[in-house]
Amino acid sequence: MNGFFAFVLRRALYGALVVLSVTAILFSILQMMPGDAIELLGGNRISKNRIEMMRVAWGLDKPPAIQYLYWLRNLATGNMGVSIMTSQDVAKMILGRLPYTLLLTFLALAVQYLAAIPLGLIAGVYRDSLFDRICVQSAVILRAIPSFWLGILLILLFSVKLRLFPVSGYSGLQSLVLPVLSIALPLIADTMRLTRSEVVETMAEKHVTTARAKGLRERLILLRHILRNSMVPVSVMFFLTLPWLIGGSVVVETVFSWPGMGRLLWRSVAQQDYPVIQGIIFVIAVLTVVCSTVGDIVLSLLDPRIKGAVKS
Amino acid sequence: MFKNPSFATGFAVIALVALGAALAGHATGYEFDAINMSEVLKSPSRANWLGTDQYGRDLFTRVLFGARIALRVGFIAVAIESLIGVTLGLISGYLGGYVERAILFVTDLTWAMPPVILAMAIVTVLGPSVNNVAVSIAVVSWAQFTRVVRAKTLSLKELPYIEAAESIGESGLSILVRYILPNVAPSIIVLATLSLPSAIMSTTALGFLGLGAQPPTPDWGVMLSEGISYIEDASWLSVFPGVAIVVLVVGFNFLGEGLRELIDPRIKL
Amino acid sequence: MNAVSWDSHSEELLRVKNLSVRYRGTPKDIHAVGGISFSISKSEVFSLVGESGCGKSTTAHAIARLLDEKKTTLGGQVFFDGCDLLALPWSEMTSYRGSRIGMIFQNPLDSLNPLWTAGYQIGEAIRCDGIDSSAALSMTEGLLGEVMIPDPARRTSSYPHELSGGMRQRVMIAMMISRRPSLLIADEPTTALDVTIQSQILDLIRELRRTHQTSILLITHDFGIVADMADRVGVMYAGKLMEVGDVEAIFESPLHPYTQKLMKALPNMPKGERRLEVIQGSVPDMSAPIEGCAFRERCEEAFGRCEKWEGRMIEMGARHLVSCALFSGDGEP
Numbered sequence: 001m002n003g004f005f006a007f008v009l010r011r012a013l014y015g016a017l018v019v020l021s022v023t024a025i026l027f028s029i030l031q032m033m034p035g036d037a038i039e040l041l042g043g044n045r046i047s048k049n050r051i052e053m054m055r056v057a058w059g060l061d062k063p064p065a066i067q068y069l070y071w072l073r074n075l076a077t078g079n080m081g082v083s084i085m086t087s088q089d090v091a092k093m094i095l096g097r098l099p100y101t102l103l104l105t106f107l108a109l110a111v112q113y114l115a116a117i118p119l120g121l122i123a124g125v126y127r128d129s130l131f132d133r134i135c136v137q138s139a140v141i142l143r144a145i146p147s148f149w150l151g152i153l154l155i156l157l158f159s160v161k162l163r164l165f166p167v168s169g170y171s172g173l174q175s176l177v178l179p180v181l182s183i184a185l186p187l188i189a190d191t192m193r194l195t196r197s198e199v200v201e202t203m204a205e206k207h208v209t210t211a212r213a214k215g216l217r218e219r220l221i222l223l224r225h226i227l228r229n230s231m232v233p234v235s236v237m238f239f240l241t242l243p244w245l246i247g248g249s250v251v252v253e254t255v256f257s258w259p260g261m262g263r264l265l266w267r268s269v270a271q272q273d274y275p276v277i278q279g280i281i282f283v284i285a286v287l288t289v290v291c292s293t294v295g296d297i298v299l300s301l302l303d304p305r306i307k308g309a310v311k312s
Numbered sequence: 313m314f315k316n317p318s319f320a321t322g323f324a325v326i327a328l329v330a331l332g333a334a335l336a337g338h339a340t341g342y343e344f345d346a347i348n349m350s351e352v353l354k355s356p357s358r359a360n361w362l363g364t365d366q367y368g369r370d371l372f373t374r375v376l377f378g379a380r381i382a383l384r385v386g387f388i389a390v391a392i393e394s395l396i397g398v399t400l401g402l403i404s405g406y407l408g409g410y411v412e413r414a415i416l417f418v419t420d421l422t423w424a425m426p427p428v429i430l431a432m433a434i435v436t437v438l439g440p441s442v443n444n445v446a447v448s449i450a451v452v453s454w455a456q457f458t459r460v461v462r463a464k465t466l467s468l469k470e471l472p473y474i475e476a477a478e479s480i481g482e483s484g485l486s487i488l489v490r491y492i493l494p495n496v497a498p499s500i501i502v503l504a505t506l507s508l509p510s511a512i513m514s515t516t517a518l519g520f521l522g523l524g525a526q527p528p529t530p531d532w533g534v535m536l537s538e539g540i541s542y543i544e545d546a547s548w549l550s551v552f553p554g555v556a557i558v559v560l561v562v563g564f565n566f567l568g569e570g571l572r573e574l575i576d577p578r579i580k581l
Numbered sequence: 582m583n584a585v586s587w588d589s590h591s592e593e594l595l596r597v598k599n600l601s602v603r604y605r606g607t608p609k610d611i612h613a614v615g616g617i618s619f620s621i622s623k624s625e626v627f628s629l630v631g632e633s634g635c636g637k638s639t640t641a642h643a644i645a646r647l648l649d650e651k652k653t654t655l656g657g658q659v660f661f662d663g664c665d666l667l668a669l670p671w672s673e674m675t676s677y678r679g680s681r682i683g684m685i686f687q688n689p690l691d692s693l694n695p696l697w698t699a700g701y702q703i704g705e706a707i708r709c710d711g712i713d714s715s716a717a718l719s720m721t722e723g724l725l726g727e728v729m730i731p732d733p734a735r736r737t738s739s740y741p742h743e744l745s746g747g748m749r750q751r752v753m754i755a756m757m758i759s760r761r762p763s764l765l766i767a768d769e770p771t772t773a774l775d776v777t778i779q780s781q782i783l784d785l786i787r788e789l790r791r792t793h794q795t796s797i798l799l800i801t802h803d804f805g806i807v808a809d810m811a812d813r814v815g816v817m818y819a820g821k822l823m824e825v826g827d828v829e830a831i832f833e834s835p836l837h838p839y840t841q842k843l844m845k846a847l848p849n850m851p852k853g854e855r856r857l858e859v860i861q862g863s864v865p866d867m868s869a870p871i872e873g874c875a876f877r878e879r880c881e882e883a884f885g886r887c888e889k890w891e892g893r894m895i896e897m898g899a900r901h902l903v904s905c906a907l908f909s910g911d912g913e914p
Contacts, residue, residue: 021417022424029437144561146513148520148533149554152540156547206691209647213686214706214756215679218672224705225694232696247426251517255540265429266521269436281425281433289424304740305695 004300011296015289020072023282027071028064030274071278080282081275085268090279094261098283101253101260105245107176108183113238116188120195121227127200135192142189147248151182151255179256183248187241194237198230205229232302239295243288319570325563329379336376344369344377344530353546363548366538367528371548374530375556381531382512382560385446389511390504392450397457398500402488404458405465412462419455427452428517435523442531445524449514453507460503460579464496498575506568506579509561516557532557594662594796595644595764596620601656602636602643602820609868613639615820615875616657616892623763624794628807628828631817634864637800638687640817641768644798645682646674661764679706683757687769689749693741699725699752700737706759724755728785747778751785758789765789768800783810804847808832813900816840819865819875821892826901836903839876874906882907 052061062070074081080090123132158164158178166175202208203226211221250262257263261280268276300306314320337343340361348368356363362371404415422430427449434448465488468474474491482490518524519533527534532553539549572579602614614636621627629637642648644659646666659666666677678684686692694702703724704717712720718737725733728751741749750770757765767786771779787810790797799810807814808828815825816839824837835841862879865871874880877887886906894902895909 018417018420018424022421025421026425026430026433030433032437140562140565141558144509144513144558144565146516146520146554146557148517149536149557152536152543152550152554156543156550160544160547206686206688207694209642210686210692210753210756211694211705213645213647213678213684215675215677215709215760216705217675217709220705224697229694229696243426247428250426250428250432251521254521265432269432270522272436277433277436281429284426284429285424288426292423303696305742 007300008297011293015293019282019285019289022285023278024065024068026281027068027278030277031064031067075282080279083268083273083276085271085273085276090275093264093276094279094283097259097261097264100258101246101249101262104176104179104183104249104253104258104260105242107180108187108245108249109238109242111180111184112187112191115184116191117195117234119188120192121199121222121230123192124196124199124203124230125222125226132196135196139189139193143186143193145186146251147182147186148251148255150185151178151252154178154182155255175256179252179258182252182255183245187245190241191234191237195230195234198233199226202226202229232299235302236295236299239291239298242291243284246284246287313574316570316574318566318573322563322565322567322570325559326567329560329563330383332376333379333383336373336380340370340373340376342370342373344374345528346370353542353549355546356548362552363546365535365546365549366542369528371535371552374535375532375552377530378532378535378553378556379560381442381525381529382515382557385442385449385515386508386512386564388443388446389449389453389515390507392447393454393507393511394457394500394504396450397454398461398493398496400454401458401461402465402492402496405462406469406484406488406492415458415462419458422452422455425452427514431514431518432521432523435518440523440526442525442529445515445518446511448518449511452514453510456507457500457503460499461496464499465492468492468495499579502568502571502575502579505564505571508568509564512557512561512564592623593620594623594625595798596660597640597644597657598660599657600640600643600659602639602648603654603656605652605654612867612870613820614643615871617815617817617820617822618657618894619815619822619825621764621796621798623796624790625813626790626797626799626811628799628801628811628814629817630801630804630807630814632864633802635817636820637802637817638768641684641766641798641800645678645684645766646671647678647684675709679709679757679762680760681762682764682766683760683762684766684768685750685753685757685770688773689746689753690741690773692753693749695741698738698740699744700739703737703752703756703759706756710760720759721755724759725752727758727789728752728755730755745778746774747781750774750778750782754782754785754789758793758795761793762795764796764798766798766800769802770799771806772801772803779806786810804843816843819871820867821871821875822894822904823876824901824903824905825894826903827899830898830901836897836901836908837876837905838880838882838907874904 071081078091080094082089083093086093119135123129123135126132155178159166165178208221208225211225212218216224246262249258249260250265252258253260253262254266261283265277265280268274268280314323332339342360346369348364351360351364351368353366354360354364354368356371360370360372362375365371365374400415400418404412425433430452431445431448434451435444438444438447468491474487477487477491515524516531516533516536519531520537521533522537525531525534527538535553536550539546539553543550596618597620598618599616600614600618601612601616604611604613617636617640619627619629629640631637639648643653643655644661644666646655648655650671655667657667661677661682666674669677693699697705700718700721703721704714707717707720708714721737722733725736730736730748730751736744736748736752741752744752754770765786770786771782774782783806786797789795797810799806801807811828813826814828814831816823816831816837818839824831824835824840831840832844835844865875865878873888874883874890874892877883877890880887884906886909890904890906890909892904894904897903897908
């Protein structure tokens with residue numbers, strides 16, 4: 001157990017290092033943006049002198065590394081700065097949007113896995129059956145559909161033609177249906193393919209023959225041996241693709257004018273409101289690295305061989 | 313090669329799209345930016361197979377020109393990412409030690425952000441344009457090349473004839489280029505083909521967000537984002553550019569799957 | 582040679598009649614087993630021996646119906662305690678497997694699920710009989726003691742990768758004897774193990790047979806093991822049985838030219854490595870049913886009659902059967 005604890009601690013420290021490095025690099029890159037928000041705000045109406053004063057006030061005259069350290073020091077007190085465009089507190093802006101993004105992401109995730117795992121399991125067990133072939137072929141198409149276009153198609157069908165769901169914005173639970181489907185459907189294809197190929201691979205393994213030879217019923221073999229073993233790589237993918245989902249939601253949030261973090265990022269990028277951009281990038285980097293770290297730890301719990309490797 | 317059904321299907325689809333892209337403009341009799349305000353938002357007809365957009369431009373022509381952009385960005389992005397990825401993969405696998413650790417750390421950094429968001433940040437700095445989109449996609453996705461090439465290099469390094477070449481004093485660079493690279497090349501081709509569809513999808517996503525190609529460039533993502541305003545009256549603007557994306561991506565997926573089956577079935581993306 | 586003498590009056594437990602197995606494949610099927618017959622009595626050790634690819638392992642899997650029946654065609658009959666297993670619905674086989682027929686496999690690492698503990702996997706077999714988990718746990722510890730694993734209480738919570746090769750095979754044996762089957766099929770049980778571990782595992786199997794009167798079908802390609810363990814032997818070649826007899830008869834007066842070739846090669850090999858040596862020529866193409874004697878292409882004594890040899894077994898003395906045209910008694914070459 002001690003070894004396991006050390007493993008978790010090491011992964012967490014490494015994750016923190018990755019977050020700090022990647023945000024430091026991105027922040028430095030963002031400093032190189034052609035023209036900054038102050039020019040955008042002021043245009044030609046303000047004198048050069050005034051612009052320079054504002055730069056100093058915003059801390060924009062300092063080298064990027066120093067600006068990053070200032071930013072980190074402020075972050076420690078929960079201060080992410082204020083938006084150049086709206087003068088609102090960035091931390092508050094993000095916290096206001098984050099629940100919407102997380103709601104969308106987790107619902108999509110639930111739909112994705114609840115649909116993909118049973119489909120993949122059935123397709124794998126009945127390999128080469130009609131059902132399997134339909135699943136495999138539709139997966140080929142489904143994973144080639146960009147989620148934003150799927151969103152547009154769903155709007156066209158259900159909102160414009162059938163008038164079943166609201167076109168955009170957030171107005172209660174029913175406005176979740178279309179965005180969730182847009183994100184989840186293309187991902188179902190990938191997860192189903194993975195589950196299916198893992199099931200097919202596991203079914204050919206010798207320990208399944210052993211389970212059968214000792215007299216276990218087929219249903220138990222399927223659950224305890226085939227599904228259990230197939231779930232190890234599927235769980236790894238779960239944690240690895242979670243951040244992709246957050247990324248994908250930026251585009252889908254834009255399609256549906258969803259009041260989430262992704263849309264805020266998109267707007268801030270267009271307006272070059274970089275205190276907001278920095279804040280969102282930091283939050284997303286933390287979410288991503290936490291996911292992959294938790295993924296590593298879960299993997300070591302699911303597969304005893306990995307825990308053993310860590311101990312020694 | 314053409315006996316492999318995935319490869320044959322993919323090849324046929326890509327060949328068709330490439331032909332359309334090459335003939336765009338000549339085949340349809342329109343230019344992609346030919347504004348005709350008397351033919352605005354016409355539904356698909358004999359004259360305009362896929363209808364016209366809000367400036368009366370022929371949608372079919374624009375979709376065909378869009379294929380040029382998608383293919384161009386895809387190839388540039390994959391060329392850059394494989395160049396970066398393969399070089400770092402060879403170096404890290406061959407040299408090991410601190411160099412390897414440093415390179416692996418950098419690959420971990422690229423995985424610390426969702427690709428679309430990272431590409432958004434980069435393209436913001438570089439400025440929105442088709443080529444900058446290609447660069448930003450490459451910067452985001454070279455790491456998978458490094459992972460595969462490094463693993464291959466590690467196992468090749470142990471082979472007797474490479475150890476022999478080392479013992480007679482051949483330089484590391486020469487061993488990498490003359491012995492290891494040719495052995496890794498088939499896997500690189502498979503990986504590159506499999507990366508094309510995701511590069512194309514990222515391009516259209518950035519275009520849709522307004523961070524890629526700018527109007528009037530007939531980028532499929534840009535066309536979809538413009539079309540969404542007319543979704544009530546001119547639904548074809550929201551449908552056909554997306555169909556084009558799916559066709560091209562499915563084509564490359566088949567081609568990549570076929571190559572994987574033919575060349576290196578163990579490779580995973 | 583064998584430790585326990587064979588009781589000629591003992592009851593028959595397993596009778597395999599004209600068993601054939603065809604793997605359906607593209608582009609060609611493989612006729613892995615081409616109609617073989619033999620029987621095993623209660624508490625007898627019967628060994629099927631032959632080169633790799635001769636169909637002995639397929640036979641073992643076919644008896645317990647462990648082949649993927651979507652991809653194989655089985656023919657003939659397998660009577661176990663008088664009941665034809667091949668005629669049973671697939672779902673009823675679960676009441677035979679494990680409880681009446683146990684099976685141990687060649688590679689104990691692949692054959693255990695890496696994600697469950699040894700104790701769990703043994704307990705899973707015991708709980709098939711409706712025994713509650715605490716009783717199953719104490720039975721598991723008892724079984725691990727029986728297969729001579731030191732510190733059984735601790736080992737129940739070990740994962741397969743934490744055990745040595747020999748220990749894994751002991752776990753496998755414990756799992757397969759847990760429900761006291763009357764027939765144990767051992768498919769190359771020691772091939773993947775070190776020589777010293779091999780003899781320990783064989784000792785264990787012999788001991789189990791002595792204490793529980795278990796019948797054993799032993800699949801091997803090692804004549805040393807046959808000599809050590811078996812009461813009777815069946816020699817297989819290209820999916821056919823060439824010769825069946827008591828172990829002494831096969832070793833001292835082999836009749837079939839194939840068996841003779843194998844025996845001649847034996848004394849030259851160092852002890853512990855008395856495996857089959859390579860014979861001139863190659864195994865026939867098994868993508869079609871073999872016409873005539875399967876061995877005739879490589880046989881120095883082959884004659885015209887061999888091309889039409891139908892493969893019946895000729896009785897050449899007490900319990901000694903041979904399938905060879907030389908002994909057909911027609912005298913017509």
